[in-house]
Amino acid sequence: MKKSEKYNETSFSSVFSENIFNFLNEDQKNIMLSYSEKRIYSKYSALYEEGAKPSGVFLIKSGIVKIFKTNNHTGKEHIIRFAKSGDIIGFRSVISNETFCTSAKAIEETVVFFIPSSIFYDFIKENHNFSMQLITLSCKELGESNKFITDLALKSLRERIAEILILFYNTFGLDENNFIRITLNREDIANVVGTATESLIRQLSDLKKEGIIDLKGKKIKILDLKKLQKISSI
Amino acid sequence: MKKSEKYNETSFSSVFSENIFNFLNEDQKNIMLSYSEKRIYSKYSALYEEGAKPSGVFLIKSGIVKIFKTNNHTGKEHIIRFAKSGDIIGFRSVISNETFCTSAKAIEETVVFFIPSSIFYDFIKENHNFSMQLITLSCKELGESNKFITDLALKSLRERIAEILILFYNTFGLDENNFIRITLNREDIANVVGTATESLIRQLSDLKKEGIIDLKGKKIKILDLKKLQKISSI
DNA sequence: CGGCTCCTTGATCAAGGTCAAGACATGTGG
DNA sequence: CCACATGTCTTGACCTTGATCAAGGAGCCG
Numbered sequence: 001m002k003k004s005e006k007y008n009e010t011s012f013s014s015v016f017s018e019n020i021f022n023f024l025n026e027d028q029k030n031i032m033l034s035y036s037e038k039r040i041y042s043k044y045s046a047l048y049e050e051g052a053k054p055s056g057v058f059l060i061k062s063g064i065v066k067i068f069k070t071n072n073h074t075g076k077e078h079i080i081r082f083a084k085s086g087d088i089i090g091f092r093s094v095i096s097n098e099t100f101c102t103s104a105k106a107i108e109e110t111v112v113f114f115i116p117s118s119i120f121y122d123f124i125k126e127n128h129n130f131s132m133q134l135i136t137l138s139c140k141e142l143g144e145s146n147k148f149i150t151d152l153a154l155k156s157l158r159e160r161i162a163e164i165l166i167l168f169y170n171t172f173g174l175d176e177n178n179f180i181r182i183t184l185n186r187e188d189i190a191n192v193v194g195t196a197t198e199s200l201i202r203q204l205s206d207l208k209k210e211g212i213i214d215l216k217g218k219k220i221k222i223l224d225l226k227k228l229q230k231i232s233s234i
Numbered sequence: 235m236k237k238s239e240k241y242n243e244t245s246f247s248s249v250f251s252e253n254i255f256n257f258l259n260e261d262q263k264n265i266m267l268s269y270s271e272k273r274i275y276s277k278y279s280a281l282y283e284e285g286a287k288p289s290g291v292f293l294i295k296s297g298i299v300k301i302f303k304t305n306n307h308t309g310k311e312h313i314i315r316f317a318k319s320g321d322i323i324g325f326r327s328v329i330s331n332e333t334f335c336t337s338a339k340a341i342e343e344t345v346v347f348f349i350p351s352s353i354f355y356d357f358i359k360e361n362h363n364f365s366m367q368l369i370t371l372s373c374k375e376l377g378e379s380n381k382f383i384t385d386l387a388l389k390s391l392r393e394r395i396a397e398i399l400i401l402f403y404n405t406f407g408l409d410e411n412n413f414i415r416i417t418l419n420r421e422d423i424a425n426v427v428g429t430a431t432e433s434l435i436r437q438l439s440d441l442k443k444e445g446i447i448d449l450k451g452k453k454i455k456i457l458d459l460k461k462l463q464k465i466s467s468i
Numbered sequence: 469c470g471g472c473t474c475c476t477t478g479a480t481c482a483a484g485g486t487c488a489a490g491a492c493a494t495g496t497g498g
Numbered sequence: 499c500c501a502c503a504t505g506t507c508t509t510g511a512c513c514t515t516g517a518t519c520a521a522g523g524a525g526c527c528g
Binding site: 157 | 484486493
């Protein structure tokens with residue numbers, strides 16, 4: 001199968017590209033989609049909230065979702081990661097049979113397929129490759145989480161910001177003007193690296209002054225990736 | 235089966251208590267143990283090092299192991315978690331087929347069963363319940379990691395220390411004198427909550443002055459759990 | 469007893485948080 | 499199209515937290 005066919009943007013199955021569902025055959029994919037519910041979330045609307053009982057998993061067709069936890073003491077939120085087209089979210093809570101330990105909110109209009117827990121479970125039970133993929137996925141996420149923990153604990157703010165910009169670049173790529181293809185407000189970026197909005201802004205201004213990045217409103221362009229990598233001490 | 239039989243300390247199978255191997259029947263447990271290698275690690279010796287290629291997983295029979303990452307820039311280490319009797323470690327890297335992203339070191343004499351990757355894989359393939367347990371386990375760990383990330387990002391040092399003391403209490407319990415049953419040096423505790431040794435010591439001294447904890451050398455006793463919980467803002 | 473290692477405390481300093489105010493952009497109703 | 503309101507971004511001033519450096523103390527062991 002050629003890549004252009006496999007990733008045909010207009011077909012239903014395109015949502016399955018590059019994810020754990022690749023281990024399903026076409027029939028299985030169609031069955032799963034036929035049992036799933038297509039949902040459209042407008043900008044800033046919530047897919048699910050911390051503490052709620054999960055009733056299924058979300059397969060993202062298009063858009064970007066932020067996954068975060070809210071500190072019930074201060075009300076401040078901390079963004080754990082972003083999910084985009086092809087990603088599956090909510091499965092952690094479904095599988096460990098706990099209430100959601102995070103909230104998820106669309107940061108731009110987002111289309112998802114909602115797969116009810118029972119259907120998802122059936123596929124795990126009946127398809128060994130599928131469950132293997134799921135183990136692998138959760139282990140990979142676990143590795144990323146561990147890295148994140150260490151970064152927060154050991155790196156300076158400047159280093160963390162450099163690293164997150166590189167991560168955004170790797171994850172979301174560039175638009176036609178070479179700006180990173182994700183639009184976040186300053187508060188959200190601050191909530192990823194675990195700092196105050198003002199502190200983040202100061203660091204971004206510094207990086208701009210040094211000619212390492214460029215800022216145009218909410219859009220960010222990386223001018224000197226090498227330097228950024230050096231700062232993030234990768 | 236009565237509890238006293240199930241947790242018989244002298245039997246081989248006692249190491250399987252309360253973990254994912256419970257889904258194996260007695261024959262399967264014996265097979266896995268027969269293919270595994272009993273190893274004894276002395277205090278401070280390494281089970282594995284970050285960057286190495288994993289060749290199997292470690293099932294801990296007795297002792298305590300710290301799992302940490304080292305910042306190759308500053309040389310500082312950050313402890314991600316502790317593993318104790320019944321815990322299985324190293325499976326994340328084995329399953330995602332990556333080099334170890336953490337190091338593991340015994341903080342007291344530790345006995346493990348080392349299970350080679352191939353044997354471990356066979357059990358995943360052939361035992362569906364076992365792989366389901368593994369998914370559940372990694373999802374649970376992922377939930378804990380996410381919590382850890384948020385704590386580091388949003389909580390003050392004092393809150394994090396209160397929380398980690400409660401976690402130690404819940405995980406390791408108390409000895410005959412009501413001290414928490416884990417002996418760590420100050421540096422290790424500091425490396426769990428992500429701070430400098432001196433800062434940790436100051437906070438512990440404060441908690442002692444306030445009558446919330448007691449300190450006897452390396453041993454810690456919780457005197458006022460309620461207050462500690464309030465500080466950790468649970 | 470001397471030489472370790474680890475713990476503790478004090479003094480100082482820097483990173484980043486907080487508060488306040490102004491700049492800029494965007495949207496709305498008239 | 500303007501006037502106004504609202505929300506976000508940015509900068510400055512100040513303050514708090516916790517890191518760093520330095521020195522002394524306690525426990526342990528040959």
